[in-house]
Amino acid sequence: MPLRLFHTVSIVLGTLLLAMTGAVSAQNYQVTTLATGLDKPWSIAAINNGAFLVTEKSGRLVRLNADGTITAVSNTPEVYFANQGGLLEVLPDPAFATNRTIYLSFAGGDKSANRTTVVKATLNGDTLTDHETILEVAPDKEGPAHYGGKLAFLPDGTLLVSVGEGFKYREKAQNLDWELGKLLRINTDGSSPADNPFPDQAPRVFSFGHRNPQGLVYDTAAERILMMEHGPKGGDELNHVAAGNNYGWPAITYGVDYSGAVISPFTEADGMEQPLSYWVPSIGPSGLAIYRGDVFPEWQGDLLLGSLINQEMRRLKLDGDTVVTDEAIFPEISGRVRDVRVLTDGSIVAVTDEGDVFLVSR
Numbered sequence: 001m002p003l004r005l006f007h008t009v010s011i012v013l014g015t016l017l018l019a020m021t022g023a024v025s026a027q028n029y030q031v032t033t034l035a036t037g038l039d040k041p042w043s044i045a046a047i048n049n050g051a052f053l054v055t056e057k058s059g060r061l062v063r064l065n066a067d068g069t070i071t072a073v074s075n076t077p078e079v080y081f082a083n084q085g086g087l088l089e090v091l092p093d094p095a096f097a098t099n100r101t102i103y104l105s106f107a108g109g110d111k112s113a114n115r116t117t118v119v120k121a122t123l124n125g126d127t128l129t130d131h132e133t134i135l136e137v138a139p140d141k142e143g144p145a146h147y148g149g150k151l152a153f154l155p156d157g158t159l160l161v162s163v164g165e166g167f168k169y170r171e172k173a174q175n176l177d178w179e180l181g182k183l184l185r186i187n188t189d190g191s192s193p194a195d196n197p198f199p200d201q202a203p204r205v206f207s208f209g210h211r212n213p214q215g216l217v218y219d220t221a222a223e224r225i226l227m228m229e230h231g232p233k234g235g236d237e238l239n240h241v242a243a244g245n246n247y248g249w250p251a252i253t254y255g256v257d258y259s260g261a262v263i264s265p266f267t268e269a270d271g272m273e274q275p276l277s278y279w280v281p282s283i284g285p286s287g288l289a290i291y292r293g294d295v296f297p298e299w300q301g302d303l304l305l306g307s308l309i310n311q312e313m314r315r316l317k318l319d320g321d322t323v324v325t326d327e328a329i330f331p332e333i334s335g336r337v338r339d340v341r342v343l344t345d346g347s348i349v350a351v352t353d354e355g356d357v358f359l360v361s362r
Contacts, residue, residue: 026296029362031332035064038355043089043339046349047096047123054351055104057086063126064357075128080107080114080144088149093120093188094157100124103134103188105149105161113140116147116163120188134159134190135204137179141166150216150288152225158185158193162227164212170250170263173209176202181249183207183216183227183241197244209247209272215288215305226276228288228305231255232263234280238303239273240321248272254280277316277323284308287339293346295362304329304348306337313337313350333358 040057047053050066053073058081061073079087085107093101100123108117118135121128146164153159165173165181173181176198185196185206192203202208215228225241235255239247252266254275268274279285287306291299302325303316313333317325335352342348347361 026299026329029296029330029360031330032359032361034349034357034359035068035070036356038062038070038351038357040086040353041338041351041355041357042087043091044341044349044351044357045090045092045102046341046343047092052349052357053090053092053102053123054357055087055090057081057088059087059106061087061090061104061128071126073123073126073128075131077104077106077108077117077119077131080109080111082107082111083144084147085114085144088116088147089151091151091153094153102128103151103159105147105151107144107147107149108136109140111144112142114142114144115140116149116161118151118159118161118186132190134188135161135184135186137163137184139178141169141180143168146212148210148213150214150227152216152218154185154218154225155220157188159188160185160206160216160218160225162210162213162216162229165210165249167212170211173211173249174246174251176205176208179204181208181210183210183213183225206243207241207245207247209245209249209251211249214286217288217290217303219290219301221292221301226288226290226303228285230284231278231282233258233260234282236279236282236285237275238277238285238316238323239275246272247275254278255282276318276321277326281309283310283314284336287337287341287350289340289342289348291342291348293342293344295346295348304340304342306340306350306352308336308338308353311336313340330358330360333360 043055052064059079063071087106089105091103116137122130145167148162148164150162161184172178183206184204213229232255289304312328335354
C-alpha cells in the first residue's frame with residue numbers, strides 16, 4: 001500500500017527568530033514527512049536499504065521502504081491490544097545485517113492475565129520465522145496498563161527490558177518477588193546473566209522501584225544506562241541506572257495521584273536514588289536517543305526524546321549527571337511524539353501516535 005509522500009519543509013532560523021521562540025538551537029535543518037496514516041505507531045528501527053521497521057499497537061509490524069511504500073510483515077505474535085497494551089518495541093539485533101534477527105516487546109495474554117513479553121524472530125523477506133519467546137514477565141497482572149516495553153543492548157550482548165508496574169500494582173515495584181516496576185537484564189536466549197545483582201531472589205532484575213519506563217538507552221561514551229519514566233501527575237524522571245539500585249517508586253516521588261491525593265510525603269529516602277532530572281508538571285516522556293553524528297555536531301552526546309503531553313520533541317544537554325539544557329526542538333514535528341531514533345548518517349527520525357513518520361536532516 002503506497003504511503004503519501006510530502007514536501008520537505010526547509011527551515012532557516014536566524015538569531016532574531018531564535019530569540020523570539022527560544023525553542024530550537026539547531027539551524028538550517030529540514031523536516032521531511034516520510035509517511036502518514038499509520039495506526040498508532042509505537043516504535044521505529046532502521047534496517048537495510050533505507051528502510052525502517054515500525055510497530056503498530058494493534059499488532060501489525062510494517063516495513064516502511066525508502067520509496068515511501070509500506071509492506072506488512074506477516075506471522076507476527078498475537079498481542080493483547082487494549083488501552084496501553086499491544087505491540088510495542090522493535091529492535092534489530094546488533095548483527096542484523098547477517099542474521100536478520102529482530103526483537104519485539106508486546107503485551108501478551110488477556111485482560112485478566114497479561115504480561116510484558118519479548119520474542120526474537122528472523123525477518124525472512126516479509127515474514128517472521130523462527131519465533132522464540134525469551135521473556136514473559138512474572139507474575140501475570142490484570143488490566144491493560146503500564147507495560148514499559150523498551151529494549152536496549154549492552155556492550156556485553158545482554159538485553160535490557162523496561163517493565164512498568166501495572167498501574168494498580170505500584171507497591172510491587174519495591175518487591176523483588178515481582179518483576180513489575182523493574183529494569184530486567186537477560187541473555188538473548190532468555191537465560192539470566194550470572195552477574196545480575198539478585199541472582200537468587202530475582203535473577204532477571206537489574207534495578208527496581210520504577211513506575212512506567214518508556215525511554216531507554218545505553219550511552220557508550222559515558223558507559224551508563226539512561227532511562228526515562230512516566231510519573232503520575234508530575235514526577236516524570238530521567239535516571240542514571242546502575243545495577244542493584246532502588247529508584248524509589250512509589251516510596252518516594254515528586255508527583256501526586258491523578259486525583260491529587262498524596263502518593264508519598266517523601267521525595268527522598270536512604271537507599272533510594274534521586275533522578276538526574278524530574279518534571280512537574282509532567283511532560284509524558286516517550287522514546288529516548290543519544291545524539292552521535294555529524295549532521296548536528298553541536299549536539300554531540302545530547303539526549304533527544306518525545307513529549308506526549310506537550311506534543312513535541314525535546315533536547316536535553318547533560319554535563320556529567322547534571323541537566324544543563326532542556327528545550328523544545330523542531331516545532332514542525334507536531335503530535336504525541338512516541339519514539340525518536342538517531343540514524344547512522346546522523347539524521348533523526350521520529351514517529352507520533354497520530355501515525356506520522358518524520359525525518360530531520362540538513
